[in-house]
Amino acid sequence: xxxxxxxxxxxxxxxxxxxxxxxxxxxxxxxxxxxxxxxxxxxxxxxxxxxxxxxxxxxxxxxxxxxxxxxxxxxxxxxxxxxxxxxxxxxxxxxxxxxxxxxxxxxxxxxxxxxxxxxxxxxxxxxxxxxxxxxxxxxxxxxxxxxxxxxxxxxxxxxxxxxxxxx
Amino acid sequence: xxxxxxxxxxxxxxxxxxxxxxxxxxxxxxxxxxxxxxxxxxxxxxxxxxxxxxxxxxxxxxxxxxxxxxxxxxxxxxxxxx
Numbered sequence: 001x002x003x004x005x006x007x008x009x010x011x012x013x014x015x016x017x018x019x020x021x022x023x024x025x026x027x028x029x030x031x032x033x034x035x036x037x038x039x040x041x042x043x044x045x046x047x048x049x050x051x052x053x054x055x056x057x058x059x060x061x062x063x064x065x066x067x068x069x070x071x072x073x074x075x076x077x078x079x080x081x082x083x084x085x086x087x088x089x090x091x092x093x094x095x096x097x098x099x100x101x102x103x104x105x106x107x108x109x110x111x112x113x114x115x116x117x118x119x120x121x122x123x124x125x126x127x128x129x130x131x132x133x134x135x136x137x138x139x140x141x142x143x144x145x146x147x148x149x150x151x152x153x154x155x156x157x158x159x160x161x162x163x164x165x166x167x
Numbered sequence: 168x169x170x171x172x173x174x175x176x177x178x179x180x181x182x183x184x185x186x187x188x189x190x191x192x193x194x195x196x197x198x199x200x201x202x203x204x205x206x207x208x209x210x211x212x213x214x215x216x217x218x219x220x221x222x223x224x225x226x227x228x229x230x231x232x233x234x235x236x237x238x239x240x241x242x243x244x245x246x247x248x249x
Contacts, residue, residue, distance in 0.1 A: 004193065096213040109229060147178075159185055160186065
């Protein structure tokens with residue numbers, strides 16, 4: 001089990017002092033309070049994956065691991081690729097990357113979704129999925145630009161369900 | 168910080184009318200961000216789907232996460248039981 005105590009001291013002290021409450025839901029902020037109930041049975045739903053594992057394809061620019069406030073950009077990942085083609089560029093060494101390097105499905109379970117679709121558990125797989133690098137300390141660009149842009153693209157692809165995975 | 172980023176992205180997606188669910192490895196952080204639906208999995212950081220190359224476990228976790236989509240008691244933070 002992951003607990004804050006597992007993370008190295010410097011990072012843990014940072015997390016303890018970080019103003020997470022600033023980003024808690026607020027009644028005046030409709031985005032933070034949004035709830036979209038599922039309108040269809042799962043076997044009719046189109047599913048997309050979003051991860052903050054910093055995965056990207058070889059022909060995409062890697063995430064900027066040197067930006068101290070974090071890189072808020074995202075990479076679009078086609079459903080046609082094999083997850084094992086994804087490369088990993090993550091700023092944080094607070095977690096063990098070896099599992100993901102052996103099996104990208106550990107954080108980007110595209111192969112599992114194809115199997116579930118074949119069995120009829122879900123209806124379809126979105127044509128485009130998205131990867132961020134999670135170590136975003138100053139998230140204002142994420143909130144104002146990149147997260148809404150990904151949301152717009154998912155809506156354009158008529159996605160019903162997004163499954164999000166941190167590392 | 169990944170958990171905060173996931174929560175913020177999750178809300179932006181939910182706001183466009185798409186139903187979302189996230190996995191969480193750090194309950195303390197997810198409790199502060201309160202995304203609409205999250206499944207807490209008690210695995211180490213870097214292992215949200217449990218184990219590398221364990222197809223069955225990964226599938227069970229995805230099913231448990233998708234099962235939260237029909238819940239109406241938002242926000243939902245449920246623990247995955249092995």
